[in-house]
Amino acid sequence: MIVQQTASWLWRGVNQLLWPAVCLNCGRGIVEADGHLCRLCWDDLLSRAAGSPCPRCGRDTSRYGMLQGACGACRGEPLQFDGIARAGVYGGVMQELILRFKNGCTDLDSVMATLIAATFDGSGWGSGVDMVVPVPLHWRRRLARGYNQSAILAKSLRAGGLSLSADLVRIRHTKQQPAMVSAASRRRNVAGAFVVRRGHRFAGRRICLVDDVKTTGATLNECARVLKEAGAARVYGAVLAVAGQGN
Template sequence: MENYCNKCGAPLADYRCEACSHLAFKFDYARAAYVFKTPAQELVYHLKYSDIRSPAVFFSQALMSIPAAKRFRGNFDLVTAVPLHRVRERDRGYNQSELLGRALAFELGIPFSQPVIRRQNTRSQTNLSRQARLDNLSGAFTLRRGANVGGQRIIVVDDVFTTGTTVNEVSQVLKAGGASRVAVLTATRAV
């Protein structure tokens, strides 16, 4: 038995954490490869801001080694990533979560697709409270025109799970579009 919340993946001793008993997460399941502290925190920083892309492969392989990974192979139809707004992606040169998602899709042998877009260039979530994060991301994501996720079982990938706001907003868009199941996998988890 894993010692994680059955819903959000927070480390704990019980079946479901206190936060999940009060929050209405739209995703069905979440896990992270590492806790967001050094050295994993430094690897995320380099992946995100230093144009060092190799941590994406490292984290995807780490995600494949978690005990729950056996459930992913053959039980999901596609992998997607939390999208960046086109302005931020142009400035950075790439989307670190997409790199991680593509590497994970390769490991799982399932397609990578980006059915969700970020229509608002929101400010960074880094130093925001839970409520400010919710306000910041409200309505920020939408399904790409022509995207069909009806009945799909989808893995959403991101670099850091802090409050779950970002991955929850993406999951909500996917579920509203008809996705039957949404799991969240992140490189790291803030605790």
């Protein structure tokens, strides 16, 4: 009897090791078909993705709040990128997953790749894009973290036949700013932080910048400005989540 029980525990233990059928977010048991997350976590994640984003800035809006392609929050805001698509809004399970993804949980790579691919495909401009560019980390931060999460996302989009360039680089170690900091201060923080490498192939390209989170958009805006200065024809942004609705 005891032997049988032990064998069954052992079998379950080995099975768990081979097929860790637990939710990557909350640790609840799942069936394989659930795709790494439990039903509750998927429901929360999908609810964050349910809103109707402004195609210009990515903030939640309603289609009645749009005027000449801009929502109330971004109307009059000078934006260098030509459009933005996002998987959802930053919060709940979306936020927890992004934080885990940034902090070394490589098991989440496939979930995040699915989210960014769906975002790109649903953007309306994805079919016109011919190059993906990750928002770069400063080498010092990449060294500390071991990888750039935006590069993982960008690489997963390359599977669709897009070229990938790492010729946009961050030359200044910018301060990480809390969400409450003003838009003007964020703009100052990233001004001059990015350059393109000599020999880049950005001229005439239709580029999709890839990042995990857009807060005020100052980083994406500065990257898009630098890419356009280098000759890019169009620059769009694809992000997992938009934070700080700013209204």
